[in-house]
Amino acid sequence: MTGTILISVYVFVLAMFVGFEVITKVPPTLHTPLMSGSNAISGISIVGALVIAGMGQGTLFDIIGMVAVIAATLNVVGGFMVTDRMLQMFRRDTDTN
Amino acid sequence: METRVLIMQLAYLVSAVLFITGLKRLSHPDTARGGNRLAAIGMLLAIVATLVGEQILTWQWIIGGLLIGTVVGGFMARYVKMTAMPQMVGLFNGFGGLASGLVAAAEFLRYSMGVAGTSEVPVDASISIMLGTLIGAVTFSGSLVAFGKLQGIVTEKAVRYPAQQFLNAVLFLGILAAMAYLVVMTPDAIAASDTGTLNIIYYALWGAAMLLGVLLVIPIGGADMPVVVSLLNSYSGLAASAAGFVLNNNVLIISGALVGASGLILTRIMCKAMNRSLANVIFGSFGQVAGKELIKGEKRTMADVNDVQADDVAMLLAYAKQVVIVPGYGLAVAQAQHKLRELCDNLESRGVNVKYVVHPVAGRMPGHMNVLLAEANVPYNQLYEPEDVNPDIANVDACLVVGANDVVNPAARDEPASDLYGMPIIEVDRAKHTVVMKRSLNPGFAGLDNELFYLRNTMMLFGDAADSIGRILEELKQL
Numbered sequence: 092m093t094g095t096i097l098i099s100v101y102v103f104v105l106a107m108f109v110g111f112e113v114i115t116k117v118p119p120t121l122h123t124p125l126m127s128g129s130n131a132i133s134g135i136s137i138v139g140a141l142v143i144a145g146m147g148q149g150t151l152f153d154i155i156g157m158v159a160v161i162a163a164t165l166n167v168v169g170g171f172m173v174t175d176r177m178l179q180m181f182r183r184d185t186d187t188n
Numbered sequence: 189m190e191t192r193v194l195i196m197q198l199a200y201l202v203s204a205v206l207f208i209t210g211l212k213r214l215s216h217p218d219t220a221r222g223g224n225r226l227a228a229i230g231m232l233l234a235i236v237a238t239l240v241g242e243q244i245l246t247w248q249w250i251i252g253g254l255l256i257g258t259v260v261g262g263f264m265a266r267y268v269k270m271t272a273m274p275q276m277v278g279l280f281n282g283f284g285g286l287a288s289g290l291v292a293a294a295e296f297l298r299y300s301m302g303v304a305g306t307s308e309v310p311v312d313a314s315i316s317i318m319l320g321t322l323i324g325a326v327t328f329s330g331s332l333v334a335f336g337k338l339q340g341i342v343t344e345k346a347v348r349y350p351a352q353q354f355l356n357a358v359l360f361l362g363i364l365a366a367m368a369y370l371v372v373m374t375p376d377a378i379a380a381s382d383t384g385t386l387n388i389i390y391y392a393l394w395g396a397a398m399l400l401g402v403l404l405v406i407p408i409g410g411a412d413m414p415v416v417v418s419l420l421n422s423y424s425g426l427a428a429s430a431a432g433f434v435l436n437n438n439v440l441i442i443s444g445a446l447v448g449a450s451g452l453i454l455t456r457i458m459c460k461a462m463n464r465s466l467a468n469v470i471f472g473s474f475g476q477v478a479g480k481e482l483i484k485g486e487k488r489t490m491a492d493v494n495d496v497q498a499d500d501v502a503m504l505l506a507y508a509k510q511v512v513i514v515p516g517y518g519l520a521v522a523q524a525q526h527k528l529r530e531l532c533d534n535l536e537s538r539g540v541n542v543k544y545v546v547h548p549v550a551g552r553m554p555g556h557m558n559v560l561l562a563e564a565n566v567p568y569n570q571l572y573e574p575e576d577v578n579p580d581i582a583n584v585d586a587c588l589v590v591g592a593n594d595v596v597n598p599a600a601r602d603e604p605a606s607d608l609y610g611m612p613i614i615e616v617d618r619a620k621h622t623v624v625m626k627r628s629l630n631p632g633f634a635g636l637d638n639e640l641f642y643l644r645n646t647m648m649l650f651g652d653a654a655d656s657i658g659r660i661l662e663e664l665k666q667l
Binding site for chain 2: 110177
């Protein structure tokens with residue numbers, strides 16, 4: 092096992108712990124926006140997709156890259172927008188009247 | 189390290205920090221919207237950093253992909269109905285999984301087609317590619333099936349056949365064998381420039397992994413969908429992490445791990461709310477026995493039911509001190525949230541104290557009912573969890589159960605033989621009076637009869653929830 096992959100495993104495990112710590116505190120009321128928001132974050136694969144679509148290595152890679160960019164962009168844009176749409180509906184009692 | 193690459197890596201670090209801060213702010217309704225924006229800014233930063241820092245040779249596919257994805261995703265996000273949120277999140281999960289899987293696929297083909305220009309394929313890179321492919325493909329096809337089930341395109345019922353677990357296990361072992369073969373054989377095959385078989389096996393791996401995704405989700409019934417959507421959410425994160433291992437990119441690994449953790453936590457909460465283990469959800473056959481008999485002996489009929497009219501309910505509610513509303517998915521189906529809120533406003537103007545009690549599995553995904561009520565302008569501080577209300581429920585004058593069934597079934601507390609036994613419920617049977625609004629005596633999602641409907645202090649108001657609430661409201665206005 093090379094050193095790089097070992098560091099990657101470290102980063103992964105520590106980030107999981109950060110995730111558990113941060114997300115355990117989210118109240119049930121916000122579970123759906125949490126899910127759609129975190130779902131948008133998982134669209135971070137767009138970073139990899141952009142590189143494939145831009146490397147100019149022939150039709151096969153162009154197609155794979157473009158499909159990946161479309162899928163990831165859909166995930167990112169749709170996810171953040173719908174989360175925003177939901178969150179703007181949440182309001183307290185005192186906001187009315 | 190080149191300056192350009194260094195700047196890109198630092199920008200990725202800022203993105204990761206923005207994601208974590210954004211998720212942290214999601215933990216309170218007042219800061220949640222800002223948190224979501226922070227995360228979106230982090231994503232934009234990561235995209236711009238990649239486009240600037242990486243060597244982009246062809247722009248047309250990138251621009252085309254970004255445009256199509258933005259238009260379609262934006263359109264869906266803008267126009268989706270709140271009731272359809274679970275299937276849309278499911279679909280987006282699937283797209284995330286697909287993108288991650290394709291990143292792994294491109295990396296494999298780069299090696300096998302000689303684009304990488306080397307036969308030196310490190311074992312850790314190969315393993316990452318295989319894992320990324322497996323998780324990405326399973327997430328993609330599994331999410332599509334979940335979407336189909338929630339949308340009603342695929343049957344909501346659990347699809348089961350003989351030796352199901354055995355066949356899945358065989359398929360899974362086959363996939364592991366193909367992955368191991370590819371990891372071991374790739375470097376030699378590239379060195380010998382004989383990668384035809386290799387590519388065919390890799391494509392077959394994609395097919396098998398997608399089939400596995402379908403087979404894992406298809407036996408899960410409609411009632412368990414909140415668990416499945418949460419689990420697939422977690423997978424989509426792990427798929428992104430796997431893609432991060434493939435590309436040696438920390439921002440992917442970190443973001444994926446955050447989402448993976450979030451999905452796992454929600455999965456655990458959902459399982460707890462149904463008092464079932466994850467294994468039981470995935471492999472069990474819950475509530476699939478059609479037409480189950482009442483546990484306490486004889487079959488009940490309409491004659492055993494205390495069937496009331498809207499004016500009786502209006503009287504009861506108008507003179508109550510404390511009213512508890514138990515909304516279920518049936519409320520959303522009838523699109524009666526807005527009418528219900530009007531009813532509650534009327535009661536509050538009479539000095540009645542109204543609380544909404546939302547069971548964690550009241551909708552089709554975690555927190556779904558809260559969003560539906562927020563859409564109907566119900567303030568979030570009026571929403572309570574079952575454990576907030578149960579201890580004092582005997583002092584509640586009237587409980588109004590709208591379109592909920594299994595989450596108020598006393599069998600979950602009293603009948604060890606019941607499939608529901610042990611699931612936390614809202615104990616409306618202990619309140620002074622309970623009104624159940626329902627179309628008919630049909631059993632709920634779990635397919636079990638409900639003793640609550642036949643209790644002395646339970647009143648049944650039959651009909652469409654929206655109509656019934658409208659009629660109660662009319663009667664209230666005349667009181």
